[in-house]
Amino acid sequence: MSTPLRPRTTAAADWRALGTTVRLVVTDPALLESCNLLLARHLAEVDAACSRFRPDSELTALDATAGRPVRVSPLLAEALDVALRAAAATDGAVDPTVGSAMDAIGYDRDFALVREDDRPVRLTLRRTPGWRAVTLDPATGTVTVPRGVRLDLGATAKAWAADRAARMLADTAGCGILVSLGGDTAVAGEAPAGGWQIRVQDVTGAVDETPAQGSYATVGLRAGGLATSGTTARRWRRGGHHLHHIVDPRTGLPVRSRWRTVSVAADTCADANAASTAALVKGEGAEKWLTRLRLPARLVTQDGLVVTTPGWPTDTREAAA
Known part of the structure; x- marks a missing residue:
């Protein structure tokens, strides 16, 4: 989880939208x-x-x-x-065609309702259709989605929305802007x-409490975006199964990863989010993949x-509870 801390001489607003927490911070109150x-x-x-x-x-x-x-x-x-560029960049580890798989594990409604749902689920291996099955013509705004394929933009849409909002607000207001959606943070x-x-x-x-488990770090971000993906949040139990929201496109099931969280900084929050989610799916060796991409990252087993x-950053505060 990435939580923006409020610097002095700024103003912040916190609320909820898109089924998650929203934090806006501006340098001109x-x-x-x-x-x-x-x-x-x-x-x-x-x-x-979306x-x-x-x-x-x-x-x-x-x-x-x-x-x-x-036409859309x-x-x-x-x-x-x-979403499609993220799929290509991650070799399909982040794939927008996982919608049916998400439905199958019970994540077919706002998360607040998922935890209250007691319907049984049947976990079945099912490879997702794959992002190459979807065709988008940016010039005409035309998209083709094969019959039976359900799209889920959850892995990229919030981060993209944070990027888009931060740029728009900075251009409009002429001040420093931070937008965080569920911990996916973009600044402009x-x-x-x-x-x-x-x-x-x-x-x-x-924000003001040390986590009960694990560790935390505080970093300074001047541009771009920072995202954290993990399997410790958005978890629920159904029929004896412990489930979470990061689905492996190769199996259609919640990923079983070496990592419990991965945080990545990148030129955009969308890029950071795609990389952090893909690292969870890739598992062993994800740190080498991120290094080859020259992406600063923090992975926790x-x-x-x-x-x-x-x-x-190596000079930031690290604490272990």
Whole structure:
């Protein structure tokens, strides 16, 4: 989990959207209210385009297209383009065609409702259709989704939305902006002195508390994005099975990884999120893959061992509970 800490001489707003926590921080407190209104409008548009849980969303409407090419909004086309590029960059470890697999493990509604659901699930190995089955023509905004394929943009859409919102608000307001959606953090504009301070931790918890388990680090981010993916959050139990939301496209089941969390910094939050999620799926050797990509990262094993790649800050505070 990545939690932005609020620097002095800034203003922050915290609320919920897209089924997750939202944090907006601005370096000009006088602009907080107007920026927050713009952010709320932006996230509402993203939800209407990309939600897998809304029957009236554009993404859900693709379920009924049965392989016919259809024109989608520029917003959904952009989100799909980001998802498909993430799939290509991660060799399919992050794949938007896992929608049916997510439904099969019970993640077919907002997460707050998933934990309350007691329907049994039957865990079955099922390779996902694969991202290459989806065709997007960015020039025309036309997408083709084969019959029976359900898309899930959960692995990329929030990070992309954070990137898009941070850039838009910085351009509009002319100040430093931080947008965090469920811990996926994007920054734009002029950063505070010392950079945006972000706590990277291995379990969820209050910002001002040391996690009960594992370890945390505080890093300064001046540009781009930072994302943490893990198997310790968004967990639920169903019929004797312990499940979580990171699905391995090769099996259609929750990934069983060497890592419990992976944090990555990159030029964009979308790139950071794709890399951190892919590292969980890749498991053993993911640190070498991230090193080859020259991505600063912090990986934590299931038993709490911290592994970092070149470029990850070494002079930050590290604490073990």
